[in-house]
Amino acid sequence: MDPLENAILSLYQKGYCCSQVLALLILGVQGRENPDLVRSLSGLCHGIGRSGDACGILTGGCCVLAYLVGRETADDDAVPGAQLVIEEFVDWFREAATEQWGSIRCTDILGDEAPGGPDKSHCRRLLAQAWVRLLGILTMHNIAYAAPPRTK
Numbered sequence: 001m002d003p004l005e006n007a008i009l010s011l012y013q014k015g016y017c018c019s020q021v022l023a024l025l026i027l028g029v030q031g032r033e034n035p036d037l038v039r040s041l042s043g044l045c046h047g048i049g050r051s052g053d054a055c056g057i058l059t060g061g062c063c064v065l066a067y068l069v070g071r072e073t074a075d076d077d078a079v080p081g082a083q084l085v086i087e088e089f090v091d092w093f094r095e096a097a098t099e100q101w102g103s104i105r106c107t108d109i110l111g112d113e114a115p116g117g118p119d120k121s122h123c124r125r126l127l128a129q130a131w132v133r134l135l136g137i138l139t140m141h142n143i144a145y146a147a148p149p150r151t152k
Helices: 003-013 018-030 035-044 056-069 082-101 106-110 120-140
Strands: none
Touching (some): 003 018, 003 120, 018 035, 018 056, 035 056, 082 120, 106 120
């Protein structure tokens, strides 16, 4: 297991779900803490409100990107290309998850119906791939992510 997957596993073992892990990873890169952000992403755990629906890696990734590029106030503008960045991540995730598991649903990726029950290693690997892709998209669009989001 590579260092990124080890870090993800460590956060899973502390009880964080995929969407929260993505937030903790970006906050770690920034050297920040934001318990409100991490707590708010718990609503996306296990497929939006534990419904097994849209994967928290997808929804959490969109939230992390919006955290970095979205507008802060009614008088503010989003970072140029903000929607494109999110769309690229969604397109990548949809293709990757559908190719591997036939779906973007948490329950399908986990394999809830598989003999032996859910396999969180699927999540760990996909989350690591998503993190690398997310940073790659930001880099490709020259969007700084190591510093906290802009503030007025």
